[in-house]
Amino acid sequence: MGKSAAQAQAGRDRARDARLKAARERRLQLDPDQIARERRIDEAAVDVEVAWEERTQAERAVIDAEVTAAAAIERLMSEKLTVKDIVQLTGLDQATVRRLRQFGTDGPETAEVGGDNSSAATEISGVQVA
Numbered sequence: 001m002g003k004s005a006a007q008a009q010a011g012r013d014r015a016r017d018a019r020l021k022a023a024r025e026r027r028l029q030l031d032p033d034q035i036a037r038e039r040r041i042d043e044a045a046v047d048v049e050v051a052w053e054e055r056t057q058a059e060r061a062v063i064d065a066e067v068t069a070a071a072a073i074e075r076l077m078s079e080k081l082t083v084k085d086i087v088q089l090t091g092l093d094q095a096t097v098r099r100l101r102q103f104g105t106d107g108p109e110t111a112e113v114g115g116d117n118s119s120a121a122t123e124i125s126g127v128q129v130a
Contacts, residue, residue: 070100077101 028035076086086097 066100066103070103073097073100 073086073090076089081089083094083097083101086092087094090097092100
């Protein structure tokens, strides 16, 4: 396609886009409830995105806390305390202490949040997510 033909096509495309925009505005004027509906849809979509970002941050906070707890439990174990002693000292249940001990030996590198590794974060935190 030559330069003038391309310019002519670009001009037609701009004119079509302007007509589409004008037609949409006329349609919206015929149905004012549509504007409110579209705004509600946009706001709900943004609310989902924000909530999901907050969820990811919360997952990271849980994992960070568990890493810290696992390290502290390992320090207690190095002091020759039994799991039963640690349960009594911390108020955690035995299953949680054992899970955190295992987490401490696995290392935090498996604790990625989001993406393809979100199941690892879920497994570490013991939280079931959809």
